[in-house]
Amino acid sequence: MIRQIFKNSKCCVAALALVLSTSALAQEYPGKLVKIVVPFGAGGIADLTVRVVAQKMSDSMKQPIIVENRPGAGGIVAADTVAKANPDGYTLLLISNGTAISAGLFKRLPYDTLKDFAPISTLGYFDxxxxxxxxxxxxxxxxxxxxxxxxxxxxxxxxxxxxxxxxxxxxxxxxxxxxxxxxxxxxxxxxxxxxxxxxxxxxxxxxxxxxxxxxxxxxxxxxxxTSTKRFAGLPNVPTVAESGLPNYQATSWNGLAAPAKTPKVIIDRLNKEINLAVADPDVKRRLLELGVVAQGGTPDSTKNLLASDIAKWGVVIEKAKIEKQ
The missing domain is CATH 3.40.190.10 (Periplasmic binding protein-like II)
Structure with missing residues (x-):
């Protein structure tokens, strides 16, 4: 009986230590500069989108957020950099439907697209x-x-x-x-x-x-x-689906992900900040001018979107007989 009580006490102490550690981590993050690695060159839609959102997040979190452009090899260079980064929330990756496409275009990748990243949220969708x-x-x-x-x-x-x-x-x-x-x-x-x-x-x-x-x-x-809804900036232009090809949909999107094993408390904090940023009227307006509809999401919905796009575009690549690299 005494041994069991002692064992239970050790479990309680361990659980309490974990709670306190997690709580401290949540309060301390972010304690330094955060870097977002973008697999595209500067000046494109993806780059401009993440810079608009990152600035709003930086203001809210009171820490600088920088964007590092690392184009090359279909996004593999940037993705591999983040996959191998310390999972502490200070190195993030801009993911997109392009991330999903790369999973079907290449015979081998130096990372597992679904297992080596922790999706955080979408930033926006663009037609x-x-x-x-x-x-x-x-x-x-x-x-x-x-x-x-x-x-x-x-x-x-x-x-x-x-x-x-x-x-x-x-x-x-x-x-x-x-x-x-x-x-x-x-x-x-x-x-x-x-x-x-x-x-x-x-x-x-x-x-x-x-x-x-x-x-x-x-x-x-x-x-x-090409999306399922008309673009707010061009309300008189129909979707392809409604004007001749039902069920057709080919929307692009951007989101953020962290390395796998990043603590959930950090993922949740980043998710909260992203969703606050993309809901800001000024951010929404600025992104709409770029042709982007600002929209956040949950970590689960973002992971599901990535997985469904890997499957979707994989089928298209196979039907088009595009040779894998």
């Missing part, structure tokens, strides 16, 4: 736009599908590099619509926009943000956005 050359008699996704079926093999769709979100969104459209079309990869967004404007290609699939100024100026003919 792709389906843009058509203004000389073509196409106003909706239904028109586009009809045109392609009447001209088999003649329709060409421009995107950026093969295996990108834009490229896979185009591949998925062709597959779901059951049309015969050529998907042509270009070096970058400016080249894609120029090609569809001049008529070098018939259709372009591109991130909405960089095209917004030209869309609003009337220089580009946009027949639809």
């Amino acid at each position: 792709l736009a389906m843009i058509v050359n203004k000389k073509l008699p196409i106003k909706t996704a239904a028109d586009l599908i009809s045109y392609a079926k009447s001209n088999p093999g003649k329709l060409n769709i421009g995107t950026i590099n093969r295996g990108s979100t834009q490229n896979l969104a185009a591949e998925m459209f062709v597959s779901m619509a059951g049309i015969d079309a050529l998907i042509a990869p270009y070096k970058g967004t400016p080249e894609v926009i120029t090609a569809v404007t001049t008529g070098e290609i018939d259709v372009a699939v591109e991130i909405l943000g960089p095209t917004l100024p030209q869309i609003k100026a009337g220089n580009l003919n946009v027949i639809g956005v």
Whole structure:
């Protein structure tokens, strides 16, 4: 009996020590600069999005948050850096649908996309736009599908590099619509926009943000956005799903993750700060100007989103017969 009481007492002491340690950790964090590693170059939508949110978080947490751009190898360089970082909440990774795509594009990764990271929250979602050359008699996704079926093999769709979100969104459209079309990869967004404007290609699939100024100026003919809801900044532009291809959806998103084994109390604190930041009216306005709909989430919902996108884009990659690197 005495031995059992002693054993129970030791368990209680250990549990109390854990509670006190966790409580102290929660109060102390963050005690120094926090770094967010971004797998893209400076100036892009993802980079600008995380900088807007990070500044708001920094103000709230009263600690500097810096953004370190580490592009390369489809995001692998940045992700591997964070996967191997100390799980203390001071080194974070910008994750996205691109993180999910890389899981299907590469034969081997130096990390496990689902096991080596602790997703924290989404930051926002951003649409792709389906843009058509203004000389073509196409106003909706239904028109586009009809045109392609009447001209088999003649329709060409421009995107950026093969295996990108834009490229896979185009591949998925062709597959779901059951049309015969050529998907042509270009070096970058400016080249894609120029090609569809001049008529070098018939259709372009591109991130909405960089095209917004030209869309609003009337220089580009946009027949639809690729999410399940219309973009608030262009309320008169329908979704592809509602204008001709039901169930089609190809939304891009950004979020933050920490190395696996980061204490839950830190993940929860960061999640709280992210959700407060993206709910701020000024942050929402600034992101909307970039073509991003600010939206946070829970660690579980973010992990589920990442897992579902790995499965979704993996199927598209297989159907498109894109050779794994």
